[in-house]
Amino acid sequence: MSNVREQSHPSNGDLTSPAEGDLKPYVVFTQLNRGDPHMYAGCVDAADQQMALQFAREHYGQDQKCVNIWVVPKEAVTATNYDTDLIWRHTDQTYRLARGYSKPVKDKWRKLRRAEDLKEYEKDDLKETF
Amino acid sequence: MSGSANVGVHVDHARDEDPAKMAEFEAKINAGELLEPDDWMPQAYRQGMLKMAEHHANSEIIGALPEGEWITRAPSLRRKLALTAKVQDEVGHGQMLYRVSQDLGKSRDQMLRDLITGRTKYHNVFNYPAPTWGDIAMIQWLIDGAAIMNQKTLADGAYGPYVRTMKRINMEEAFHFKSGEDMVLTLMSGTKMQRQMGQEAFDRWWYPALMFFGPPDKPHAEQLPPMRWRMKTVTNDNLRRRFINRFAPAAIDLGLKIHVVKKDDNGMVIERKPDENLRLDETTGNWSFTQPDWDEFYRVIRGNGPCNAKRLALRRFSYEQGRWVRHAILRGNAGLPPAA
Numbered sequence: 064m065s066n067v068r069e070q071s072h073p074s075n076g077d078l079t080s081p082a083e084g085d086l087k088p089y090v091v092f093t094q095l096n097r098g099d100p101h102m103y104a105g106c107v108d109a110a111d112q113q114m115a116l117q118f119a120r121e122h123y124g125q126d127q128k129c130v131n132i133w134v135v136p137k138e139a140v141t142a143t144n145y146d147t148d149l150i151w152r153h154t155d156q157t158y159r160l161a162r163g164y165s166k167p168v169k170d171k172w173r174k175l176r177r178a179e180d181l182k183e184y185e186k187d188d189l190k191e192t193f
Numbered sequence: 194m195s196g197s198a199n200v201g202v203h204v205d206h207a208r209d210e211d212p213a214k215m216a217e218f219e220a221k222i223n224a225g226e227l228l229e230p231d232d233w234m235p236q237a238y239r240q241g242m243l244k245m246a247e248h249h250a251n252s253e254i255i256g257a258l259p260e261g262e263w264i265t266r267a268p269s270l271r272r273k274l275a276l277t278a279k280v281q282d283e284v285g286h287g288q289m290l291y292r293v294s295q296d297l298g299k300s301r302d303q304m305l306r307d308l309i310t311g312r313t314k315y316h317n318v319f320n321y322p323a324p325t326w327g328d329i330a331m332i333q334w335l336i337d338g339a340a341i342m343n344q345k346t347l348a349d350g351a352y353g354p355y356v357r358t359m360k361r362i363n364m365e366e367a368f369h370f371k372s373g374e375d376m377v378l379t380l381m382s383g384t385k386m387q388r389q390m391g392q393e394a395f396d397r398w399w400y401p402a403l404m405f406f407g408p409p410d411k412p413h414a415e416q417l418p419p420m421r422w423r424m425k426t427v428t429n430d431n432l433r434r435r436f437i438n439r440f441a442p443a444a445i446d447l448g449l450k451i452h453v454v455k456k457d458d459n460g461m462v463i464e465r466k467p468d469e470n471l472r473l474d475e476t477t478g479n480w481s482f483t484q485p486d487w488d489e490f491y492r493v494i495r496g497n498g499p500c501n502a503k504r505l506a507l508r509r510f511s512y513e514q515g516r517w518v519r520h521a522i523l524r525g526n527a528g529l530p531p532a533a
């Protein structure tokens with residue numbers, strides 16, 4: 064055992080030095096590929112933005128592909144409240160979604176068009192949204 | 194509805210630009226990479242993208258005007274909800290696109306002012322009237338349909354913020370288009386009067402829809418900067434052909450007749466005859482058709498369309514009426530109402 068450790072005695076009670084306070088929290092957003100949206104990845108504690116970026120690179124930029132990072136002071140984020148802020152109303156909103164129309168539209172077309180013509184026409188629909 | 198296809202992007206490329214940086218820029222584009230606002234890009238590219246995004250933003254908010262007029266007259270509660278949501282979407286598209294434009298260096302207020310004073314343009318198609326509910330149906334089927342076709346290809350472009358905005362917008366356009374299809378199908382499966390209303394609206398909108406994709410291609414369009422730099426990815430004529438191949442047979446099956454029309458100064462049809470050039474070429478799979486009247490197109494762009502003055506007057510009115518609201522917000526004393 065080193066001398067230093069031998070000379071350190073276990074002791075109880077308050078520390079003699081004053082409390083130091085915490086670093087500030089920063090929210091981290093990472094981007095996996097150029098052009099992708101940045102996504103919330105987590106938080107780091109840092110003294111300033113540059114340090115936050117450095118920590119974010121270490122914590123969130125190493126375990127998967129990452130091409131860009133944003134850090135934002137947590138206090139700069141204003142958020143809604145799960146309990147009191149209804150964002151997506153619970154009433155029927157299919158009138159404002161494409162899929163609210165896909166079945167009636169298909170049914171009506173079927174009465175008017177041959178199946179193969181309809182199939183050709185539907186090729187230009189945006190499939191991912193229906 | 195929306196779109197930016199017919200904005201004339203004349204970019205004077207490569208002038209006074211560092212050749213090494215220029216080569217790197219073009220290599221990036223050829224590699225399919227997306228450009229971000231802080232990346233180096235030639236001045237002409239930044240200006241061209243700004244012009245395109247601003248024109249698109251202008252078109253979204255002007256496009257909401259003819260449809261907004263019909264909200265109070267929608268034929269059922271569900272249609273009223275849908276049209277309200279659609280108009281709200283379009284204004285939202287305008288907001289997103291003004292944001293993209295601001296990042297390219299122009300102030301939003303300046304853009305709104307330039308639109309009102311005619312220094313900048315919006316899409317030509319919104320200078321035509323929507324006198325019946327049938328027009329609302331045709332606009333959502335044909336014009337939103339054309340907008341999706343165009344915007345799908347713009348989403349393959351190279352400028353990151355614009356591309357991401359297109360993807361977001363297209364999700365909502367899919368709703369506009371489907372609800373338009375539903376309205377058109379309802380009209381054309383309805384009474385004789387409904388079908389006639391559908392036909393008359395179709396006669397008013399078919400040619401504006403064909404013009405939507407912009408004037409015929411310049412020679413070697415693929416090599417000119419807008420396409421070489423992937424600001425656009427498909428030529429006007431190719432988009433128009435895709436549109437006709439999809440919509441002409443659908444219209445015929447709906448019981449619609451495709452007419453070549455003559456309109457009066459108010460945009461109302463005064464003469465129509467069947468399009469004699471309309472036929473499917475079995476070997477190519479393409480439909481041939483009578484070209485739009487391109488003189489009319491340029492006349493309307495220059496401000497002499499049926500509704501140019503009306504649209505801008507309404508925009509001016511709302512800009513001036515909304516002044517106190519903007520001032521209150523800027524002064525920070527317009528508290529938001531408490532959440533319901």
Ligand SMILES: [Fe+2]
Binds near residue numbers: 195283340366369
């Ligand atoms: Fe739309």
Ligand SMILES: [Fe+2]
Binds near residue numbers: 196282
């Ligand atoms: Fe739109």
